Amino acid sequence: MHKKTCSNKKCQCFIVPNYILENLAQNEVEAARISLAKSRQMRRRRALKEYDINGVVSLTDAGPGHRGESARHVYDCKGGTTLRVNEVLKEGERSIGDPVANHAYDYSGIVRDYFKNVLHRDSIDNEGLDLILNVHYGDDYTNAFWDGDEMVFGDGDGEMFISFANSLDVVGHELTHGITQFTSGLEYNGQSGALNEHLSDVFGIAIKQYHLQQTAEDADWLIGADIMGPTLKGQALRSMKAPGTAYDNKLMGKDPQPDHMRNYFHGERDNNGVHINSGIPNKAFYLVAKEIETDKAALIWYHAMQSLYATTKFNQFVQIVIKAAQKLVDSGDVPEKAIKIVESAFKAVGLPE
Numbered sequence: 001m002h003k004k005t006c007s008n009k010k011c012q013c014f015i016v017p018n019y020i021l022e023n024l025a026q027n028e029v030e031a032a033r034i035s036l037a038k039s040r041q042m043r044r045r046r047a048l049k050e051y052d053i054n055g056v057v058s059l060t061d062a063g064p065g066h067r068g069e070s071a072r073h074v075y076d077c078k079g080g081t082t083l084r085v086n087e088v089l090k091e092g093e094r095s096i097g098d099p100v101a102n103h104a105y106d107y108s109g110i111v112r113d114y115f116k117n118v119l120h121r122d123s124i125d126n127e128g129l130d131l132i133l134n135v136h137y138g139d140d141y142t143n144a145f146w147d148g149d150e151m152v153f154g155d156g157d158g159e160m161f162i163s164f165a166n167s168l169d170v171v172g173h174e175l176t177h178g179i180t181q182f183t184s185g186l187e188y189n190g191q192s193g194a195l196n197e198h199l200s201d202v203f204g205i206a207i208k209q210y211h212l213q214q215t216a217e218d219a220d221w222l223i224g225a226d227i228m229g230p231t232l233k234g235q236a237l238r239s240m241k242a243p244g245t246a247y248d249n250k251l252m253g254k255d256p257q258p259d260h261m262r263n264y265f266h267g268e269r270d271n272n273g274v275h276i277n278s279g280i281p282n283k284a285f286y287l288v289a290k291e292i293e294t295d296k297a298a299l300i301w302y303h304a305m306q307s308l309y310a311t312t313k314f315n316q317f318v319q320i321v322i323k324a325a326q327k328l329v330d331s332g333d334v335p336e337k338a339i340k341i342v343e344s345a346f347k348a349v350g351l352p353e
């Protein structure tokens with residue numbers, strides 16, 4: 001298996017895309033406006049980290065966690081924006097009085113154990129990297145992100161969004177960004193960025209279905225349904241089964257995800273559509289899972305993930321996934337029909353072009 005150290009290309013990946021927060025901010029949702037400002041601040045913090053390499057000291061960069069034990073560490077930011085200040089839970093401890101810290105601990109454990117027991121991967125870096133989780137980040141902060149070293153969760157504003165640690169698929173999504181960083185390092189822009197987003201959605205949803213013991217048929221295939229507050233109840237951030245239908249309301253606008261190459265988004269926003277065009281491979285994954293079940297589909301995708309490289313585009317991705325399916329058919333891990341199913345699923349979304 002390929003392994004890449006992540007000293008250079010760390011991605012800072014937010015679960016709620018800016019275009020949703022911008023719509024909310026335009027509709028006078030104060031928390032969205034504040035979260036956008038925070039995200040800009042965080043990008044400046046990242047810029048500082050980049051400068052670090054050139055010798056400029058940044059006080060905010062604590063670096064990656066300890067390797068070897070895949071131990072969980074949950075920190076309480078207490079509404080501030082400094083990470084790793086107050087450790088409230090660590091590996092082996094159970095349930096404190098704070099349900100948000102408990103969720104971060106439990107869900108990250110489920111994600112870690114899925115990768116270990118089902119896919120034989122030892123944590124994010126496959127070398128037992130500790131999982132560092134910061135909760136109660138910022139004041140009403142309406143986002144969650146992987147910052148290149150650790151996970152950060154806002155509490156939401158309680159109206160549009162509730163705590164971002166409340167969702168297994170969100171935690172799985174963000175930790176998978178870490179795995180991508182340590183495997184292919186897919187560049188967070190254009191088609192490679194959309195694949196980066198896609199893989200995070202794939203494992204976020206696969207882990208949720210595995211944990212809930214759902215079949216592909218029974219599952220809702222929604223990302224972020226559990227973080228919606230009372231005002232946005234019933235909406236979600238993305239639908240892998242039906243991209244473009246996760247939300248449609250006055251506050252958030254309309255879900256812009258295409259489910260076919262003919263509607264590919266060519267604009268510049270969202271790093272050239274990383275959260276938008278991911279709908280296309282997402283739909284293909286759903287079509288495969290529907291036929292051979294999500295666990296088998298996820299196994300194919302996980303194997304493909306090891307052969308990707310930083311600038312992989314959709315067409316190349318299709319070839320790599322088909323090759324992975326072939327290998328797993330040969331080893332008897334997936335049924336023979338999987339190859340044809342993968343090919344026709346991609347064909348159904350217009351791939352390869």
Ligand SMILES: [Zn+2]
Pocket residue numbers: 013014015173177197200
């Ligand atoms: Zn993401």
